[in-house]
Amino acid sequence: MDEHLAANRANWDDRAAAHAARDGLGYRVERYVADRDRISDVVAFDRERLGDIRGVRAVHLQCHIGTDTLSLGRLGARVTGLDFSSVAVAEARALVAESGDAGSVDFVVSDVDGATTVLGTGGFDLVYTGIGALCWLPSIERWAGVVAALLKPGGRLFLREGHPILWTMDETLDDDLHLRHPYFEQETPLSWDDASSYVATGRPLTATKTYEWNHGLGEIVTALLDRGLVLTMLVEHDSVPWEALPGQMTERPDGEFALAERAGVAPLSFTLQAEKPLR
């Protein structure tokens, strides 16, 4: 594993423990134990676009501590969550054991690039991923190759992700929108050093260095088309499920954050679906 991925993994190990702590902060995972019908806000947002997934064999790439993964399980899918953070996967396994979801949900530790080594090829009706996932991957072309390889013929990718326009914005400003970071994928990552996370945590992080890559919307679509997938949905949204631009957003009742002023001036996230043709 190269130095960027190693630093990112240390940061995610650190974050996973903080996000899963039963301290009323982080992802507040105790809600999924207390209410066995609870679906995460992220999965609920796309429920209509997701459709009926009962009986579907799904993989959730970059599943983190498993809250969206178990939500897909609660909608009837048989889901395998994959994440390169062994701490995140341990937390996810503990959560589904406690919440009663272990029958339909399991987890593997792997880098996205190694997904077919642990999960094989052509085994999944659904690849689900997103919300702060693609920005951790250096190559959108490699990612698209993994997605295409995991899918059965006739299977589909479901991606809800922060919009690449959002990732260009300077999140340190609390009174203006300013394009600061590259829109297109660059070989050299953006580097950060930050002891905080995107949700409140009970303690500061200690593994603070991270590296991220943006991928333009055209680059994402083209990478999927180049792998033979057929685009079936691309919807841009004016909201995201976390406070991406602190000080400039208001939270909606569904857990989505939109710009407080000038809502709709820019797309903040998108939902994309693509199918692997039957032949």
Ligand SMILES: C[S@@+](CC[C@H](N)C(=O)[O-])C[C@H]1O[C@@H](n2cnc3c(N)ncnc32)[C@H](O)[C@@H]1O
């Ligand atoms: C923001 S979370 C996204 C998951 C989901 N949206 C959520 O919030 O629960 C990003 C996840 O990607 C994982 N990750 C980052 N780079 C990865 C890689 N190269 N391979 C596998 N997982 C990776 C991290 O460990 C983290 O759990």
